[in-house]
Amino acid sequence: xxxxxxxxxxxxxxRGVKRxxxxxxxxxxxxxxxxxxxxxxxxxxxxxxxVILDLLMPEMNGVTFLETMxxxxxxxxxxxxxxxxxxxxxxKCIDIGASFFLNKPPxxxxxxxALGKLLNPVSNG
Numbered sequence: 001x002x003x004x005x006x007x008x009x010x011x012x013x014x015r016g017v018k019r020x021x022x023x024x025x026x027x028x029x030x031x032x033x034x035x036x037x038x039x040x041x042x043x044x045x046x047x048x049x050x051v052i053l054d055l056l057m058p059e060m061n062g063v064t065f066l067e068t069m070x071x072x073x074x075x076x077x078x079x080x081x082x083x084x085x086x087x088x089x090x091x092k093c094i095d096i097g098a099s100f101f102l103n104k105p106p107x108x109x110x111x112x113x114a115l116g117k118l119l120n121p122v123s124n125g
Contacts, residue, residue, distance in 0.1 A: 001026055001027055002027070002049040002050065003028075003029065004021055004026050004029075004048070005028075005029050005030075005040055005048045006018060006021075006030050006052045007030075007037035007052070007057070008032075008052075008053075008054035008057065009033055009054060009057040013054065013104065017052055017081070020106070020111055021115075032057075033059035033060055034057055034059060034061060034064060035060045036059070037051070037053070037060075038065065041076070049077075049119055050118055052078075053065060053078050053079065053098070054082055054104075055080060055082040055093070056082065056083075062082065063093065066078065066097050066098060069097060070097050077099045077118035078097060078100075079100040079111070079115065080101045080102065081102050082101075082104060083103065100114040
């Protein structure tokens, strides 16, 4: 099954997302901020299949995380999950590599649909 990295400074959000994904058979690992998330990606040697990313975090925010992924040529699908609903922020995230942009708190069906489209593109049209 697929392994998903959840990068969010809120343990409550991480716990909720992990619950949603675990019930569908996804393996989940967690990071409390962008720096920790990048360390996990670099150590995992491409064993992570997708990232669920918050934007507003200490240490390294989500935009910087996306920019760093792009600079390091880490090509992974990223679902941005945030309370920031500004169109300019959404467009910037998509421009630098985010695949989906969802609002917090995530609707389980919406999150699972986004991951399904990213991880099983052939079977999802």
